[in-house]
Amino acid sequence: MDFFKFFQKDSESLKNKNEISNEQIRFIIQNQNSTGVLFDTFHIDNMKNAKSTGSKSVNSKTQTLHVNSTNGPSTTVNPKSTIGGGQSPLKQMVVNKNGRIEMLREMIFGTVPMNVQGTTTKIHYLHDSQQILLTKLFTLNFTKRLQKQIDLQNSNSSSVESSPNGSVNNYDKLVNMPSHQSSNNLMDLGKESQLNGSKHNLTHSENGNSSSSSIRARSSSSSSSPGTPNSSTNINGNKSPKGGTNNTSTLIPLSQIKVSKLTVAMCLILGPSTSNQPQQQQQQQQQKVTNVDPLTYHTPTLNEEVKQQLSKFQQFIITHYLLIDLRIKCIVKLLKNLLYSRFTQISNSRSGSLSSFTITEANLLYTEIEKFRQHIKELYQAPRLEKPIWLDILTSPSTKRQTISIFLKNLSELLPIYNTPKSNFFISNLITNILSSNLTWLSTMIGTEPNQICYLCTSEKCNQMNLYQNQFLYQLSQMYGYNGCLSCKNRQGNHKLSKCLIISPKEELNKKFLQIASYFWRSFELVVNRNFLNFKTQLYQQNDTIPVDNQSSTSSMSSSLSLVNLENDVNLLNSTSSYSDHQHLNNNNSNNHSLNIKLLNNHYNESMDQSNSAKNTDYIIGSQDLQGLPSYYFDLTRSLMGGYSLKYISDCYLLGLPNRQDPELIPRVIDDLRVWLDHHPFPQGTVRETQAIIADVSKCKCEVYVCSKDNIWNTSSPFVHNGHTYSDIKLTMNQHSEYISSILSSIVYFWTIGMPPESCMIYLEDQLRNLFNKTVVFNETLKYYASVNQPFPSSFNLFQNTTPSTNIQLPSTVVSPISTPKHSPNTSMKYQNEENGDMFILENIYTFLNNTTLGDNSFENSINNININNNNNNNNKNDK
């Protein structure tokens, strides 16, 4: 069955794991006013590699003596750095500065100094070396700060640590905390050197730590570049074309300004390093060192396989740009912090250099970068959930019945065990938590018009547009349960982001839970870059299935279709140029179907370029390989829906883990919650809290970790884990909803007596929507009683008609005849009970309601929504 083949591919590709080497993710930090680099992971990696291969060669090669006096510009003595003809990397770079490095600098900083507020992001594609260059360029304005510093110094002689944003940084300690990663040597070494008290004038002896000394050497040599010996007196601000912040500088007496602005860029180079083999011979090593220039234009000899790996990796990067950007923001923040504190030191001591980092700083940065690398690697290799139920129902209508059956089968297996009073109604509890934390299911249910993101915003403008520009953000917002408007930045809201971890050592069991959760955790699939989009249109029109799923089944068809379409496209584009059209058509005759799209493209480009004699440069990042790649390379939803993983993976919104014994798990989860709270890509100021549901199957316990800055003020019982106090974390445990429990039991019963699976799902969906209707009623009733100033009647019970799930006989006892009900449904719940799961979920929907348009003019809306046409339920194409 093609359905299963599709996933086999997934697992196969997981077997031959695509390793990303550290060299493929390279960070460079550069100051605009000095020619050298401030920081380059290349060197550190080099050092580490060299150390692991053999320390002798490295020692001799990279040792540089560094003298940094406290009252003058740093100088570097580089006595015998050349061995075997190879120059010191930095030396090489400085010497080479008129060449490619200049080009790189121009790309990073621009050819003309710009004065742009905030951080600028640039993406270049270096097609010669097939690298993606991602630049974060920012200008730090010190004038204000300097003034403050001086004031502070006058009043208080103690040095003041600065923070960049002026805001209370609760998470600064996060940065300062020791890394949770496996400790790397470098870090320890850095600590050692710090302990020695050798912060400033440290001269490393020959038998010193090679790695740390080399860092110092590198950083200081950059400062010793001839052009700007003391780059701290940077007058960039006066050069800048736009006025902007110059106003502030004029307020301060000029004599006090030492450094007005500092423009720094952090570049991330993704792609092949100059050497792709981790274990190289010594000779190759030397060659690598000479090729330290990041713009090595001589193309590395990449074989096909490596190229493919690379395109896959870059495809991955492009698809996950939003997430990667989020992590880079953390590094940029740290870097800004470091630079600020550096500057403070300088202004205090009236000396020193801005253009070099101390070992501690470098280590801090490197630790953060290691974390980033680790994060990308983990995400890249993360196991993805096979057969996510909701997505598969969406994307492959042809196998819908099977998919639903899997869901119902899992549910029927788990329900008798995990939905009993003994197990605390674990599964209902889990689903209650999911439904109340990620309310995306509501928007899939109550949307009124196609092609519109409705209910997200009160603004007429936002709702009326077709937000194709926002589609990726929208997808991400659905995945994390953000329900706010994506386009208007001013709107305040109390939205939350959430993720879910399911913990069970039994892999099969865990996967079943994940699959059930994947039905309620909803998003949609956006497949891009698969190919040029035309051919997809065709597929959509002609096939019931959608290309996502016919990778294997209709691969031949899709390729032929795409061929046809691409030809159309090409013809179209050529329609005005008769000559190439002609040529092209001629050539097309010889095309057969074995040609793949890429070939055709190249061919087309060639025909275009023939008269042009220009070099045919291919700017296509990422893979075009339709058949070979699992869909998570192209789609964020599938990618972030994690499967059963042995390691915790940060950005997955759904993940299965074997156990929670790992002491690092909870801190890492909390870290992620904080990162998401601070750096989420949605409009600023709208996300109030982030939360993680941790569902422990073996203990039948559902814990919700809520991270919110509001929690800091409720200091009554801060969350403590392993001796650490996390003041912004609140741990809550919710009751299960009897209503949910009843629905689940009902559909399982329906399924076991042989009802069509689709009908079971219709029932489920109807009941879920009913939950929304109940909330509307609740909302209106509350409003009414508030308006007439009367107490809310205690008899008011929305769930009085719920059949208790205990009353629903589960499969094992289905055979026995069932007598009349023994209970009165009216007693099944009491409204006053605060621990009630029904009300919990209701209140969450209620909040959603009031956060969106629904709450505003609710009468019309609610009537409309209750009047929802019942036939068009989500899965209900009745097959009969």
Add this chain to the structure above:
Amino acid sequence: MVKIQLPTNNNIFSSLVLTHFCETHGPSVVFTTQSEIINEYNIYEQLNTAIQENKVNKEDPLNEQNTTINIEKKEEILTLPQLFSNQNNNNEFSQYRDNLKQQQNSKISTSYSVQLITISNQQSNINNNITPNKCPTCSSLLGGQALVSQNLNNLQEFYISTHQPSNHTYSIIRNACVRSLSCEAVPGREGPVFISSSDGYFLSYMFKVNDARARGSARWYGFLLIQSEPSCLVNYFSWIVYCLKTLAEEIKSKTNIYFEKEKSQQSQQSSVISNIYRRGTRSVPLKPLTELMDDQDKFKDTQFKNQQQQQQQQQQQQQQEEQNNNITNNLNLINGKNVEELISILDKTFFPMEKELISGYYQIYKLLGEDRLGCLINHVLIGNQVIIRGSNESLVYSMVCLLELLIPKECCNVTYYSLVFKEIWESNILGIHSQVLVPRHIESQNCAIIDVEYYDKSKEPDDIDDPNRSTIDMTYNHDGTLPFMTSLCQSILSIIKQNIPKHLETIQILTLKDEWISKTKSFYALKTIIENEKDKKLPTFLNIINCKYPKDIDILMFWTVSVRKWFTNEKLNK
């Protein structure tokens, strides 16, 4: 040339811009294509502004310019949707042909038409001030002119191409233009770069065009795709760059032919070459890009392609959305009849005197009492015939409308007011005149007959002086004993007894109805797997869906009609 009123509020900020580093003006915008979404809401606003403008113009006769424009306006001012709707209507044949083409080719874009129009509402055009049209290199369309086209997939969307961007996007586009042409560098000087900063997000593709007359025999151009959100640009990076590159390559190849020709001529005229290195004092002016390419339709073409690109992105999006929407609900409103409104209209037209009507269930409850109301509701729910008799049409009407709400629309066979009797298969909720004879075969067991009349004040004893008393007299010809009860009726009664405001009551009843419709759906599914009513599965099922009374199954049976209709309708729709 057609005059068009262009929309003034740009909703989505998405533009594709052709920029050029002009030798006399520096970085400048040559050609801008922007997307506009115009729906009814916008049109309404536009009309308003247009009317206001007209008014202003009339009041201000001193301004001659305005008045002349005003006269022109009177001749023919269209909005974009009008333009294209006219066009579509006029050319039925071409439309048909296009449709055929589409079927053959399934290329919707082939049927696009680009039109050159004059903008009527941009009186103060910036482009005239900044780059005079004299400069051949950095101008394209004349000021006040625009190319427009419509997205045929989304008829609300239009693409408008002008020389200069519209006023409110001007600074962003201008910044991006300057930045991309003079500040940013790319490897090899030609190629793409993505920039995201506080000024905006754009993807720039720079390219060089050979021109024998230009300095260094080259002129620099660039494409900018500016959007309001970065993630889309990054995710589509390859594809967008591919498109831009294709466009650029085409331009380059065309200019190259001309370049070769010029070069061969230039070898004889050395005087031209000497001019190449002299800035400002050019004896032979540079030729516009169109001439270089020997292609006057270039800009039209560019517009065409710009539009295509934006559109394809949208198609992508639409497919995703469709995909979603296939699965999620295609929500239509049931029966959006606003009872109150209808009644009030009826009232005002036929009954100028204000009379009490039946507006809520609680009113009936008060008039009939709980038992009789329950009986009435039960009859409605299980599909028995309910006859409302009365001599006052609007009174009967209001009652029928109220009862109608209780059951699914598909189950209703409503006659609001009739002068002849109708059988149950003709109408299950029947409003008739009080004089109409009800046939004898109508049994009171399977039918409910309600009489509603206005209270006869002459019979009223004088001592009754309750200001809130009802003026309606309602009688139910029934002995008062309940023949049967249903769960749904019980719930409805409990709602009615709360005596809550009408809208709240309606919401609650509709919610309840919704719940029961979903029960009916599962019952419908169950019917396919059970053999007869004695099947053991049936009582269990009824228990699960909380149907405690034996008559509940009658409701389900009756409501199945509606479910069956829905399912078949949906199948037909698909």
